[in-house]
């Protein structure tokens with residue numbers, strides 16, 4: 001445990017840093033913010049004039065029973081009120097204008113940052129918690145504009161004004177009122193820390209809640225199939241309980257602080273009446289001045305009383321901005337080639353990390369890789385694929401097949417060894433370029449909401465409609481697409497739920513083909529499709545791999561027999577390599593796998 005004072009100091013410095021960083025987002029809209037802050041003193045003046053007008057009315061008119069000028073004072077009072085509210089409206093509107101722009105900037109910055117985070121980052125962070133940061137955290141920062149910043153600045157002017165007026169009106173009475181301020185400060189500091197902790201916890205629990213919501217709505221199919229509804233509702237209740245507890249704690253501290261300030265305010269008024277009453281009798285203060293004083297004291301305590309609410313909002317905003325900034329501080333993926341990795345060969349263009357005339361030769365040399373340090377998923381993996389060669393990788397589930405793809409696309413970097421393309425270490429290549437050269441068809445096809453056309457083109461507008469249709473024809477997707485009511489403009493619902501697995505597979509082939517890659521990597525879906533679709537897929541696959549280096553992680557018998565070479569990956573190691581026939585003759589792992597996995601298929605297809 002650190003020293004409490006140190007922690008306090010650290011916190012203050014830290015807050016200061018966060019505030020400075022928040023300010024950096026303000027600066028493009030400085031003029032708007034400034035304009036809105038400049039209105040504040042005028043609002044304060046109007047507000048502070050009101051008790052004084054009352055004092056004049058009492059002392060000059062009511063007490064003296066003299067109606068001369070009374071109407072004017074009444075009009076003045078009304079004018080001051082109307083002016084105050086009009087200016088407040090203007091000031092709030094201008095500030096909100098800036099606030100909303102700042103929030104938008106921040107939200108866009110967060111999203112682009114998230115898009116650029118390395119793949120491994122998403123292993124460690126749940127979708128729910130990330131969504132919370134872009135939505136709720138940004139939202140609570142925006143509340144800072146409505147209640148926080150302007151509120152604090154406005155209150156500052158008011159308090160300053162009141163102190164000055166009270167001191168000029170009656171020093172003794174003013175000092176009596178101020179004796180209470182230290183007590184207020186102590187209470188505020190005590191509750192400040194407590195409410196801050198509670199607010200931090202609230203954010204954590206809210207992000208849990210969002211994660212849970214996200215998972216169980218996305219996975220509703222599985223939830224229903226396994227009758228998890230009731231269990232989920234119970235679990236959600238538990239998570240909600242956890243969320244409620246710190247919320248209540250925060251409300252509790254707020255309520256206590258609020259009540260204390262009310263009480264102290266009442267005590268102050270009592271003190272004024274007690275002292276002031278005596279002064280009226282001794283005629284050192286007028287009756288009107290005493291009433292005005294009580295009004296000022298009320299105006300003095302109102303901002304202090306609201307301070308707890310404003311403070312809670314500011315605290316939440318600070319906690320949120322800390323979380324937002326922590327996320328923004330996470331390192332983005334580096335796309336540029338690593339300078340230290342490999343000497344630039346003659347084939348690499350002037351330091352840009354792009355290869356001229358890519359041939360598509362792939363070499364894995366003594367590759368070791370682990371997701372968690374020390375726990376090797378790939379061990380001493382070596383193989384070479386010649387340009388234009390089609391190879392299949394087979395092996396038991398969890399053997400590391402999909403991992404090989406992720407390494408080739410540099411989602412992760414290897415621990416030891418080398419991965420070479422055309423003899424150049426891939427770490428020496430530009431990542432974006434690398435990924436455009438290697439088209440990957442993933443095991444689970446992901447479709448975005450939009451239409452079929454945009455799902456194949458994936459935002460690359462230089463791809464024409466004709467090219468999309470041509471690619472779809474080649475991979476046998478054209479027929480089913482044409483049969484859809486809107487053809488290529490048919491809407492794809494979220495995650496492509498209105499398409500079958502086979503159709504999605506064919507779509508993903510068209511997607512890979514339209515980019516005309518040199519290297520094609522295909523992680524075959526394990527789910528089975530009917531015989532006709534299977535034939536379509538196989539035919540498409542054959543055309544897709546024509547003339548390009550292809551790695552197919554094969555689960556289908558028909559795929560395996562069509563490739564040039566098969567690599568058997570077992571427990572993260574390359575155990576056998578060769579053609580289908582050679583491997584069968586070896587009578588090793590492939591033979592056993594084949595017997596177990598594929599014999600059944602053979603028998604089945606011979607029946608058909």
Ligand SMILES: Nc1ncnc2c1ncn2[C@@H]1O[C@H](COP(=O)(O)OP(=O)(O)OP(=O)(O)O)[C@@H](O)[C@H]1O
Nearest residue numbers: 123371372377396397398399400401402403404443
């Ligand atoms: N992001 C990750 N973090 C930690 N471990 C992982 C991660 N992804 C995969 N693994 C582990 O790595 C191993 C290999 O996974 P991989 O997905 O490469 O298997 P696979 O051969 O493709 O299996 P399948 O045939 O079922 O697709 C598995 O034991 C898996 O648990």
Ligand SMILES: [Mg+2]
Nearest residue numbers: 401402443523
């Ligand atoms: Mg896999």
